[in-house]
Amino acid sequence: MEPAIKYRLIKKEKHTGARLGEIVTPHGTFKTPMFMPVGTQASVKTIAPEELKEMGAGIILSNTYHLWLRPGEDIVEKAGGLHKFMNWDRGVLTDSGGFQVFSLAKLRDISEEGVAFKSHLSGEKLFLSPEKAIQVENALGADIMMSFDECPPFFESYDYVKKSAERTSRWAERGLIAHQNPATQGLFGIVQGAGFEDLRRQSARDLVGMDFPGYSIGGLSVGESKGEMNRVLDFTTPMLPEDKPRYLMGVGSPDALIDGVIRGVDMFDCVLPTRIARNGTTMTSQGRLVVKNAKYSEDFRPLDPKCDCYVCKNYTRAYIRHLIKADETFGIHLTSYHNLYFLINLMHQVQDAIEQDNLLEFREAFFEEYGYNEKNTRNF
Amino acid sequence: MEPAIKYRLIKKEKHTGARLGEIVTPHGTFKTPMFMPVGTQASVKTIAPEELKEMGAGIILSNTYHLWLRPGEDIVEKAGGLHKFMNWDRGVLTDSGGFQVFSLAKLRDISEEGVAFKSHLSGEKLFLSPEKAIQVENALGADIMMSFDECPPFFESYDYVKKSAERTSRWAERGLIAHQNPATQGLFGIVQGAGFEDLRRQSARDLVGMDFPGYSIGGLSVGESKGEMNRVLDFTTPMLPEDKPRYLMGVGSPDALIDGVIRGVDMFDCVLPTRIARNGTTMTSQGRLVVKNAKYSEDFRPLDPKCDCYVCKNYTRAYIRHLIKADETFGIHLTSYHNLYFLINLMHQVQDAIEQDNLLEFREAFFEEYGYNEKNTRNF
Numbered sequence: 032m033e034p035a036i037k038y039r040l041i042k043k044e045k046h047t048g049a050r051l052g053e054i055v056t057p058h059g060t061f062k063t064p065m066f067m068p069v070g071t072q073a074s075v076k077t078i079a080p081e082e083l084k085e086m087g088a089g090i091i092l093s094n095t096y097h098l099w100l101r102p103g104e105d106i107v108e109k110a111g112g113l114h115k116f117m118n119w120d121r122g123v124l125t126d127s128g129g130f131q132v133f134s135l136a137k138l139r140d141i142s143e144e145g146v147a148f149k150s151h152l153s154g155e156k157l158f159l160s161p162e163k164a165i166q167v168e169n170a171l172g173a174d175i176m177m178s179f180d181e182c183p184p185f186f187e188s189y190d191y192v193k194k195s196a197e198r199t200s201r202w203a204e205r206g207l208i209a210h211q212n213p214a215t216q217g218l219f220g221i222v223q224g225a226g227f228e229d230l231r232r233q234s235a236r237d238l239v240g241m242d243f244p245g246y247s248i249g250g251l252s253v254g255e256s257k258g259e260m261n262r263v264l265d266f267t268t269p270m271l272p273e274d275k276p277r278y279l280m281g282v283g284s285p286d287a288l289i290d291g292v293i294r295g296v297d298m299f300d301c302v303l304p305t306r307i308a309r310n311g312t313t314m315t316s317q318g319r320l321v322v323k324n325a326k327y328s329e330d331f332r333p334l335d336p337k338c339d340c341y342v343c344k345n346y347t348r349a350y351i352r353h354l355i356k357a358d359e360t361f362g363i364h365l366t367s368y369h370n371l372y373f374l375i376n377l378m379h380q381v382q383d384a385i386e387q388d389n390l391l392e393f394r395e396a397f398f399e400e401y402g403y404n405e406k407n408t409r410n411f
Numbered sequence: 412m413e414p415a416i417k418y419r420l421i422k423k424e425k426h427t428g429a430r431l432g433e434i435v436t437p438h439g440t441f442k443t444p445m446f447m448p449v450g451t452q453a454s455v456k457t458i459a460p461e462e463l464k465e466m467g468a469g470i471i472l473s474n475t476y477h478l479w480l481r482p483g484e485d486i487v488e489k490a491g492g493l494h495k496f497m498n499w500d501r502g503v504l505t506d507s508g509g510f511q512v513f514s515l516a517k518l519r520d521i522s523e524e525g526v527a528f529k530s531h532l533s534g535e536k537l538f539l540s541p542e543k544a545i546q547v548e549n550a551l552g553a554d555i556m557m558s559f560d561e562c563p564p565f566f567e568s569y570d571y572v573k574k575s576a577e578r579t580s581r582w583a584e585r586g587l588i589a590h591q592n593p594a595t596q597g598l599f600g601i602v603q604g605a606g607f608e609d610l611r612r613q614s615a616r617d618l619v620g621m622d623f624p625g626y627s628i629g630g631l632s633v634g635e636s637k638g639e640m641n642r643v644l645d646f647t648t649p650m651l652p653e654d655k656p657r658y659l660m661g662v663g664s665p666d667a668l669i670d671g672v673i674r675g676v677d678m679f680d681c682v683l684p685t686r687i688a689r690n691g692t693t694m695t696s697q698g699r700l701v702v703k704n705a706k707y708s709e710d711f712r713p714l715d716p717k718c719d720c721y722v723c724k725n726y727t728r729a730y731i732r733h734l735i736k737a738d739e740t741f742g743i744h745l746t747s748y749h750n751l752y753f754l755i756n757l758m759h760q761v762q763d764a765i766e767q768d769n770l771l772e773f774r775e776a777f778f779e780e781y782g783y784n785e786k787n788t789r790n791f
Contacts, residue, residue: 072733072734072737072739073730073733073734074734074739074741074742076739076740076741077740077741077744078741079741079744080725097737101733101736101737102708102729102732102733102736102737106708106709106729106733109709109711110711110727110729110730116727116729116730117730118725118726118730328482328486329486329489331489331490345460345498346498347490347496349482349486349490349496350453350490350496350497350498352482353452353453353481353482353486354452354453354454356481356482357452357454357477357481357482359452359454359456360456360457360740360743360744361454361456361457361458361459362454363740364457364459364740364744
């Protein structure tokens with residue numbers, strides 16, 4: 032049987048671990064490294080599918096936990112799957128719900144079998160197991176699915192993280208068995224192990240032994256420093272096979288994206304660009320710009336004079352500021368569009384830099400202009 | 412001097428007072444009768460300018476009161492006017508702020524000079540006079556401007572309405588004198604007089620004597636019945652010159668639009684389509700459809716199977732319901748788009764019916780299918 036997801040390595044960068052590649056899915060092919068916009072509830076907030084295509088998105092992420100609770104995976108399945116439900120004919124990736132159960136739901140109780148918890152919407156008692164998560168993901172019909180995992184806090188004890196990572200590996204194996212559609216949906220394993228090198232290595236070995244069509248790196252960007260994240264990537268990605276895609280979950284700041292690529296990561300996702308957009312904050316080539324600030328009230332330049340996106344070609348900081356101050360959602364639409372374009376386009380520039388073997392120079396120039404420095408390592 | 416706004420009568424319908432025409436503005440020409448989407452704060456809520464063009468909008472309305480308060484007309488003027496500020500190169504009409512002063516602002520005090528009131532945003536004491544309103548409208552730079560008027564409640568006493576309408580005529584004359592840009596902005600006079608025939612006639616005579624390039628009919632759709640509105644139109648529009656456009660302010664329900672056209676109205680505007688959209692209510696050829704209702708949760712048909720708009724071609728009731736229930740603003744974007752298209756397209760159908768001299772038959776068929784009847788005269 033042909034796997035649903037295929038990775039083709041095009042080129043390795045000379046001076047770093049970065050790789051140029053492409054991922055073939057049942058809904059199109061996209062180049063890597065790349066960034067995935069997040070459509071938690073089957074909609075990338077305020078953005079139309081046509082606009083996602085216009086900005087160059089090849090795949091988006093949607094959340095199993097949210098869709099399971101509302102509208103229910105049965106309704107999405109009856110609609111013909113997530114692609115048809117939301118009018119999106121390119122790739123879709125669903126997470127497993129694990130992260131949300133641990134971050135959103137209340138009163139959870141973890142056992143070998145799975146996790147009992149209360150819905151953050153209704154308070155209803157629910158139970159999610161590896162099998163149940165896969166069943167929901169099969170019904171949703173995304174091109175790429177995630178195994179059900181536990182994402183423990185980064186600074187949990189060694190003993191806890193060890194037990195948790197071992198269980199996550201057992202859950203991954205149960206998910207693989209439960210998976211009904213391997214010909215049309217590719218299931219990824221998720222490497223856990225927090226900041227512990229031997230646990231990360233063991234987790235990677237366990238999962239690689241199960242031969243998933245791709246591997247995710249979970250449990251990062253959960254409060255640890257950028258340096259910690261890079262340290263973990265340094266010893267984790269070399270454990271993963273070269274002929275499979277590598278996905279760093281929940282990472283979306285420009286510096287972390289570039290540093291992840293340098294360490295061999297192919298895929299990223301994060302709510303950051305749309306979340307900060309709703310607060311009037313934008314990413315520009317000169318660093319972040321809080322467009323709702325008073326100083327932009329008569330600034331008739333685009334958000335980013337170096338950007339060629341739809342928003343920067345047509346709207347001024349003054350107008351966008353006015354809309355956001357006046358609670359006009361079109362303002363948030365514009366900042367969301369720009370921020371998503373910024374990260375997608377950043378990854379296109381990174382692809383070019385890999386092609387030209389000058390990613391480190393690109394990084395230096397980008398960090399310099401964006402204003403990253405030793406004291407400002409968490410600035411997005 | 413060439414007037415900024417020209418009306419060309421193309422054809423009168425044989426059996427009613429309806430007229431097919433076109434209005435030439437400094438930002439394009441559009442056919443009448445037509446409906447104007449409302450962009451209160453320089454944005455038609457959730458809708459991009461490109462989408463307004465796609466749905467066939469030739470002109471939109473924006474609110475002087477709101478823009479005067481925020482961001483301030485000086486900022487819009489510095490941006491190059493409202494068209495450039497909001498990235499819209501077709502027609503714009505601004506009201507005078509009068510209606511908002513009387514409906515939104517607090518503690519108002521009306522004198523011959525103008526109206527003192529408190530801002531609904533900051534509580535600041537403000538004063539709006541005919542001259543001030545025109546000054547703000549000149550700075551905003553819309554193609555069509557409204558005179559500053561008082562819009563009294565429909566059921567006010569005869570004496571009050573008489574005094575108010577007479578003052579509105581004097582205010583109209585002061586506005587005409589204050590108007591700085593007659594070559595690029597056309598100022599309309601507003602007929603008032605509530606439900607009193609002699610007052611409406613006197614108001615129309617006063618204004619027509621001042622030779623405005625167009626006439627608005629104000630003080631309707633403020634709580635009176637549809638029958639009352641039609642009764643007022645029956646004796647008001649015949650008082651207005653045939654070679655000038657007629658604009659019925661604030662009217663947006665499908666039946667009132669058709670009945671207004673039959674009585675010789677050319678232009679309409681209303682927040683209704685976008686306001687009800689935000690509550691999950693849509694207009695369809697079979698009447699209104701509250702898509703957020705539970706019965707649509709597994710309904711995979713478009714909002715209106717007879718509609719050929721972007722929304723109806725691409726999204727289902729089930730998906731839109733899900734988005735609205737999940738507080739995803741993309742859902743409101745879709746209902747807003749559909750409702751605006753519905754009214755713009757309804758006016759296109761009305762134009763065809765005038766062309767074919769069968770507007771009464773069209774009205775009958777439309778009312779029947781929409782579900783209007785004697786007992787349901789206020790259904791939108």
